Amino acid sequence: MPVAPDQLLRLPLLPVLAAQGLSVRRKAQLLPEPIGPREGRDGRGPRLRLLIAGDSSAAGVGAGTQTQALSGCLVSQLAKHYAVEWRLEATTGHTTQDTIDRLQGLNTQFDMAITALGVNDVTRGVTRNRFVERQTKLAELLTGQLGVRRLVVTGVPQMNRFPALPQPLAWVLGRQAARLDQGLQQVAARFPQARHLALDLPDDPALAAPDGYHPSPKAYTLWAQEAARLLRQT
Incomplete structure (x- = not known):
């Protein structure tokens, strides 16, 4: 497999x-991670047990409260159709392996789940092959x-679009x-239960939190709308 240009340039660009x-x-x-409950019940209709897991974005960093974060926005969307019993298992700095370790200790069953991971795997130098291996293990655990x-x-x-990152670091x-x-x-694609959600949000400064690294409440709302749409697809 040919080496990508950014990988070739890492050594001379290292300083x-x-x-x-x-x-x-x-x-x-x-x-900080937003204040508010990390589990609860909301809505009326068929019972839905929901898990939200991952890193700081799953935890809602960039929002002031969990109501404004991914968990609150997603539960609000799903509660229009279900009696949602939800749980948030997310921590700033967590990688895919950290999330596996965390979820292995749960003895609860869920109907639906959403994960948000990858940034910390990138910054900690996890290779694509190792990332695939760990994400496969995570999907096996969840399903x-x-x-x-x-x-x-x-x-x-x-990450090249993160306002907080300068060039060429953002490019790499x-x-x-x-x-x-x-x-x-x-x-x-290997798991019939899974759907990949590509978030291609517009270049709008209002979608970034003040740190230039995390989503804003507006971005969490758009993210939750797309996630709810995929979760509800039959």
Whole structure:
């Protein structure tokens, strides 16, 4: 397999990338995970047990409350049709492996689930092959032990579009994120319960949180609308 241009250029760009990475970390605006419940019930209709799992975006960083975050927006959408019993299992900084470790300890069954992972796998240098291997294990865990019958795997974000990242760091991370997302699409295609959700949001400053790295409440609303649509497809 030919080596991608960004991979060829990583070595000569390493001093610049390292300096930019340190600068981003030093200047980063560290936003907290939003306040609010991480499980609950809402809506009327057929019973629906929902799991939301993943990293800081799944946890809702960028929103002030869980009502404004992915969990609240998604539950609001699904509660129009179901009696939703929902649970949020997400933590800032979590990788796919962290999420596997966390969910293996659950003894609850779910009907539907959505995952949001990949950014921390990118920044920690996880290869595409290892990412595919771990995402496959996660999907097996969700659709096996946890009983999920409909799974939405959110695509790895387009990190080259993150306002907080300077060039060429944004380009390098964006290319790696795209490679991992291609692998994620292949994983989703292997599981009849799974759907890959590619979030191709417009270039609107209002969709980014103040840190330039996480979604805003407006972005969470759009994300939840698309996720609910996929989850409800028969």
